[in-house]
Each structure stands twice: as structure tokens, then as C-alpha cells.
Amino acid sequence: NAIIRMFHVTKRYGAQLALDDVSLDVEANEFLFLTGPSGAGKSTLLKLLYLADSISEGQILLKGMNLSRLPKKRLPFLRRNIGVVFQDYKLIPTRTVFDNIALVMEVAGASAKQIKRKVGYLLRTVDMEHKAGAFPQSLSGGEQQRVAVARAICGDPDIVLADEPTGSLDAESAKVIMELLFGIHARGATVMVATHDEALLHSTRRRIVTLKQGRVVDLGL
Numbered sequence: 001n002a003i004i005r006m007f008h009v010t011k012r013y014g015a016q017l018a019l020d021d022v023s024l025d026v027e028a029n030e031f032l033f034l035t036g037p038s039g040a041g042k043s044t045l046l047k048l049l050y051l052a053d054s055i056s057e058g059q060i061l062l063k064g065m066n067l068s069r070l071p072k073k074r075l076p077f078l079r080r081n082i083g084v085v086f087q088d089y090k091l092i093p094t095r096t097v098f099d100n101i102a103l104v105m106e107v108a109g110a111s112a113k114q115i116k117r118k119v120g121y122l123l124r125t126v127d128m129e130h131k132a133g134a135f136p137q138s139l140s141g142g143e144q145q146r147v148a149v150a151r152a153i154c155g156d157p158d159i160v161l162a163d164e165p166t167g168s169l170d171a172e173s174a175k176v177i178m179e180l181l182f183g184i185h186a187r188g189a190t191v192m193v194a195t196h197d198e199a200l201l202h203s204t205r206r207r208i209v210t211l212k213q214g215r216v217v218d219l220g221l
């Protein structure tokens with residue numbers, strides 16, 4: 001029961017081949033790591049899945065829907081079911097920490113009470129309660145990263161895609177972030193984490209897919 005299917009996906013940026021004939025199935029409620037050296041294509045692969053970029057060749061099916069044939073008006077609906085942790089966080093500078101995290105629930109029409117409870121839980125978990133009213137530019141990289149993870153899972157998305165979610169964190173904060181991602185996985189989400197955090201990869205028994213120069217060199221099966 002694959003929730004993500006990639007068939008012979010190639011992505012070029014001009015002459016640069018970022019992904020080269022990648023085929024990959026991700027089962028519903030799988031938790032997998034994506035690794036490989038810098039420039040291997042990890043970010044590109046995630047970008048294609050969260051619909052930030054289009055593929056050059058091949059096909060991607062997300063929940064059975066062919067992304068190349070998706071009517072434009074269905075895009076927002078699909079995106080709402082995908083929580084993304086961007087490598088550069090992409091928090092909204094004009095909204096507070098609380099409002100950044102709450103946005104997805106607001107858009108989905110959750111009540112103020114539900115939002116307060118959920119965002120409160122997430123703020124406590126990532127140890128950012130004291131910064132609920134702060135704006136992103138006043139936060140350290142690690143703090144922004146913790147907020148970005150809280151935001152990505154706040155709407156209980158079906159799919160969570162995280163690009164180096166522990167990249168700017170000390171070991172203790174990294175552990176909290178991974179616990180949150182394991183938590184959302186336990187609640188039914190499919191989770192993909194791009195990382196080259198060796199400690200993390202060595203300590204996991206979960207599937208690890210390895211990319212090199214745009215190709216899958218190990219499916220981790």
C-alpha cells in the first residue's frame with residue numbers, strides 16, 4: 001500500500017542532473033530516512049514531493065494521484081495534507097511563533113480552543129513556550145528549526161517531509177525533534193527525513209534510502 005510512488009523520475013536544472021532515474025515506493029505509515037552526500041539530490045527529491053518543483057521525466061503518484069496531471073485547483077488540498085520542514089525553515093516573518101505554528105489549523109477551520117491546546121502542547125514539547133509571542137527574526141537557527149517542526153506537524157498531516165530537521169540543533173534538541181517526528185508517525189503519518197546526521201542514522205533500525213549523484217544507490221530494503 002504505497003502512499004508515494006516515484007517511477008523513473010529525472011530532474012534537471014538546466015544541464016545539471018539533480019535526480020537521475022529514481023524509482024522509489026514509500027508505504028503508508030512508513031518512517032524512512034533519505035541520506036547521501038551533499039548534492040546527492042535529497043532536497044530535490046523532497047521538493048518534488050511537496051510540489052515545489054516539477055519533474056523533468058517520469059511520474060510521481062501521491063496517494064494515487066499523478067502529480068503531473070493534477071488540476072491546479074487540487075493543489076492546495078493536497079498540500080494541506082503534507083507537513084514540510086524546510087532546510088531554511090521558511091517561517092513567516094510577520095507572524096509570531098504561535099501564529100506560525102497555528103496557521104495550518106486556522107486555515108482548516110479549527111476552533112480557537114483546539115488551536116490553543118494543540119499549539120500549546122507543541123510549544124511545550126519543543127521548549128518554546130516562552131517565545132510564543134516572539135517573531136522569527138529574533139530566534140536562533142535552532143529555535144527556528146524547532147518552530148518549523150512544530151508547524152509541520154500541527155495540522156496532523158498524512159505525510160511529513162523534513163529536510164535536515166536536526167541540522168542546526170544540539171544533541172538534546174535533536175532528540176526532542178526526532179521524538180516529535182516519531183510521535184506523528186505513531187499517529188499514522190508517513191514520514192521522510194533527509195539527513196546526513198551519522199549519529200541518527202547509526203541509532204535507527206528504520207529504512208534508510210541512499211542517494212548518490214542523483215541516483216538511488218541503496219533502497220534500504
Ligand code: ADP
Binds near residue numbers: 017038039040045
Ligand atoms: P542534497 O539535498 O542531497 O544536498 P540537492 O537536491 O540540493 O542535494 O542538489 C542536487 C543537485 O542539484 C546539486 O548538484 C545541486 O547543485 C543541484 N541543484 C539543486 N537545486 C538547484 C537549482 N534550483 N538550480 C540549479 N541546480 C540545482
Ligand code: ADP
Binds near residue numbers: 117118121153181182
Ligand atoms: P492530552 O493528553 O490532553 O490529549 P496533550 O498535551 O498530550 O493533551 O496533547 C495536546 C494535543 O496534541 C492533543 O490533541 C494530542 O492528541 C496532540 N498530540 C500529542 N502528541 C502529538 C504529536 N506527536 N504530534 C502531533 N500532535 C500530538
